[in-house]
Amino acid sequence: MTAEALDRNNRASERKWRRRSLWSLLVLIPLALAVESYDSVKALLGNNDLFPRRVAWGESARFGGSDWKLTDLRGAFGMSNLPPDSVPVLADFQVKIGDPDLQKLWLGCKIVLVDKDGRRWSPTSIVSLKTPDNVGNCISAIFSGAKSGDTLDLRETFLVPKEATKSVRPSVSVASERPRFLLFQLEKD
């Protein structure tokens, strides 16, 4: 083989590899982006309630290892000392404990009211209504030491504007299930 032929051969293989490298960028760049953003995407999904699972009135749903059921949602009208045009709303749940490791499964438990425009109300500290001793809330339930098969009564109190009372629905989310969350429907839905 002459030097010239060898040279030509080398050049051809060099060109071939350069082309292969360029094509591989098509795969490598998206792959690098995916690896870089993996943690951020995971945090985004783990911190937000994105995908609702609707639960019909009177039915219970398996969530965070337990069976959740909305038993009541009602306004407490006629209280004094409240901001104008606001109504306290009570949401009552009955939860049948399945997996008793609540400190892990119910971590970051959030019960909120969502209205038809997607506005969200967290439980309020402005109104404190007396609740029976056996009724807890989401956070106290985590530390209640409930065992598998127990039934817990939970109640959260909210303060919502009067115009929103018709369309609010309770939603439940826990860190172990996010980005999915439960959205309870009422009898009239």
Add this chain to the structure above:
Amino acid sequence: MMRKSANIVLLLLAVVFCYGLQISKPHYGDLIGPIPARGKLADTVVGRAFEVHAEKIEFARKLKVDQFGRQKVLTTGGVWAVVTVAFAARAESTVVSVASWRGPTGLTYDQTERLSFMNGLLPVAVDPGLPRKARLIFEVRPDQANNATLLISEKLVAALDSQAEISLGPVTITADGLPGGAVDTLDMAEPL
């Protein structure tokens, strides 16, 4: 020779270009800092998670407060500045917890911590559709009262989140060194 001087020219151009970028573009700290939502006194300033409306400013030499059932008068070497504001949450219940007072020369005062446990002080929890009033209380130097800016954010580290910046406008300083309209004692027990 020609090539060498061309390289030097290119290097100089690069230096000038980089310097231009450095002085004309925002710094990294500004890029990831709070995002200002600007407004004036009596405007409603809309941020990402909350709205705020500054209603009035009052200046006083002393503050009268009720603490644990006892009345106390708080004096100051400067002047008390009390801003009455109304907050509203936008899409989600939130807590507004940080406010500071930035004077015309850039001196920045955090909220006073001398009035703990009083109703209407930050942090306040606000719910959508339910505006709530609050008082922001600062202890400032009288020369920092004129053309001050009120900075309000949800959290202390408001990186990449909105921060309300409300310009409070001119305040005349009277002969005794106090802002015009300053009262002797302001009663904090009065309802908002």
